[in-house]
Amino acid sequence: MAVWVDTVGTVTVLLNTGGWHPLSIAGQAYMHTANTSLHSVRAVDVGQGDCNAIIGARRNGGGAVTGTRIITYFDMGGGCGRCARTNPDYGNVANMAARFDFAVNPSIILSHWDKDHYYGAVNAPTSHGMNWLTPRQRIGVQCARFVNRLTNIQCYPAAGNAHRYQIANQGGTAHGGNGHIYVEQATGNANDRNLNGLCVTAITRDALDAADVGKIVMPGDAPYQDIPSLAAPPVGAPGGALAALFAYHHGSRTHFTLATRAAIPAAPTVNTPLAFSYGLTAGNANGFGHPHATAVAHYRTGNGVGAGWNARSNTASVQPNTTANATLGHNAATRGSRDFDF
Numbered sequence: 001m002a003v004w005v006d007t008v009g010t011v012t013v014l015l016n017t018g019g020w021h022p023l024s025i026a027g028q029a030y031m032h033t034a035n036t037s038l039h040s041v042r043a044v045d046v047g048q049g050d051c052n053a054i055i056g057a058r059r060n061g062g063g064a065v066t067g068t069r070i071i072t073y074f075d076m077g078g079g080c081g082r083c084a085r086t087n088p089d090y091g092n093v094a095n096m097a098a099r100f101d102f103a104v105n106p107s108i109i110l111s112h113w114d115k116d117h118y119y120g121a122v123n124a125p126t127s128h129g130m131n132w133l134t135p136r137q138r139i140g141v142q143c144a145r146f147v148n149r150l151t152n153i154q155c156y157p158a159a160g161n162a163h164r165y166q167i168a169n170q171g172g173t174a175h176g177g178n179g180h181i182y183v184e185q186a187t188g189n190a191n192d193r194n195l196n197g198l199c200v201t202a203i204t205r206d207a208l209d210a211a212d213v214g215k216i217v218m219p220g221d222a223p224y225q226d227i228p229s230l231a232a233p234p235v236g237a238p239g240g241a242l243a244a245l246f247a248y249h250h251g252s253r254t255h256f257t258l259a260t261r262a263a264i265p266a267a268p269t270v271n272t273p274l275a276f277s278y279g280l281t282a283g284n285a286n287g288f289g290h291p292h293a294t295a296v297a298h299y300r301t302g303n304g305v306g307a308g309w310n311a312r313s314n315t316a317s318v319q320p321n322t323t324a325n326a327t328l329g330h331n332a333a334t335r336g337s338r339d340f341d342f
Contacts, residue, residue: 030069030104031179035059038179038204038342039068041216041244044099045315045337047079047086047279048286049116050250052218053101054181054202055339070101072181073108074200074218076127078120079279082287086279086316088335097124109183110134111220112197113143122146135185135198156185156198162234164203179204180212182238184229186222194221194249201229201238204342212240214342217265219248223255224263231263242268244340245309247299250278251291261298267309273340274299274309280316280335313338 030036039057054072057065078096079087089096100120108130111117121127128149136155139147147153162184180203188195197220204214215238217230224230229237242265249255267274278290299309316335 030058031056031071035061035063038202039065040339040341041202041218042070043246043275043277043313043315043338043340045088045279045335046077046099046120046277047088047090047316048083048250048288048290049077049079049087049119049279050075050111050220050277051077051100051120052200052246052277053106054200056179069104070106071104072106073100075111075117075220076100076108076121076124077115077117078123080115080119083116083279085281086286093123096120097126100124100127102126102130105130107131107133109181109198109200111199111218111222112193113137113139114193114221115143117220118143118146125149133183133198135193135196137193137196156183162228162236164236180238182229184227186220186226187228188222188226188255195223195226195255197222199227199229202342203238203240212238214240214243216244216246216340216342217242218246221249221252223248223257223260224265225257225259227263230265242272243342244273244275246275246277247291247295249290250288251276251295251299252288253292253295256292256295256298264299264309267311271311272309273311273313273338275338275340276312276314276316278314278316286316313340 036056036058039055042053042055044051044053052074053070054074055068056071058067060066079085079090084090089099108121108127110132112135129151132150132153134153134155162182165181165183182201182203184199186196186199190196199220199222200218202216203212205211206213219227228234245265276291278286280286301308315338
């Protein structure tokens with residue numbers, strides 16, 4: 001039987017309420033065999049929205065990857081409302097459902113209850129039977145209708161708590177890798193869903209499970225100064241080198257302050273990727289103005305001491321040689337999902 005461990009503290013609500021651990025089926029059979037490891041994180045192109053897939057790998061005796069599967073999703077959103085046309089599956093619900101992989105019963109962690117962070121799941125009925133871990137937030141009638149479709153959902157216990165979930169435990173094997181998912185709740189204004197949602201860091205560990213090696217930080221819509229592991233790291237906060245950073249709130253300038261700029265983690269190298277998840281219409285427009293040129297400029301200059309992020313990767317794209325391209329630094333590649341390795 002797989003062992004699922006919270007290495008920071010006791011999570012009585014999560015472990016006892018309903019009798020199951022919310023992340024316990026995250027690739028359980030897939031990851032708990034010889035020679036498995038965390039592989040990568042994918043920013044899934046869902047248009048103006050957010051969907052991040054944490055991917056596990058199986059390896060052969062020589063260490064070569066023999067297969068990969070999505071073991072956990074962080075958000076399952078998509079372009080909707082006034083940004084519906086940014087969705088790559090606009091007008092085709094069947095394609096929207098097929099965009100997600102449920103082969104090994106991935107758990108779904110939700111950052112917050114804004115529709116562009118869960119809209120993809122609305123149209124993917126298989127997701128309704130997965131294990132969901134969500135923040136306890138005030139929601140409206142439309143959102144409540146969706147919540148009532150979810151058969152296994154639990155709320156995160158309390159703001160400020162942080163928990164590590166062990167999702168791969170192959171310590172001591174020649175080519176295995178220990179992997180953790182670190183979940184914490186942002187500590188911003190309790191009345192603003194963006195500021196008190198869940199944040200996730202995917203972490204690779206060394207073969208003996210003695211130290212963190214690499215990490216990929218996914219803040220959802222919460223600014224960095226409201227994320228405890230970045231602003232004032234507690235004991236047990238993710239260590240290791242940043243393999244990638246996700247821009248918060250799709251690159252918005254909303255809630256972007258001097259404190260946000262100071263809390264931007266330093267880019268380890270000039271090639272470490274900064275991921276932006278958003279969508280554009282055919283006219284290179286985003287209904288919310290994401291990403292904003294001011295915020296993008298702050299990422300480039302980093303915390304003011306040369307720690308800027310210049311290797312930008314986007315799920316959206318615009319045609320080259322446009323004003324938006326020059327101002328915002330969009331890549332001119334075809335739109336699509338982007339994978340980030342540890």
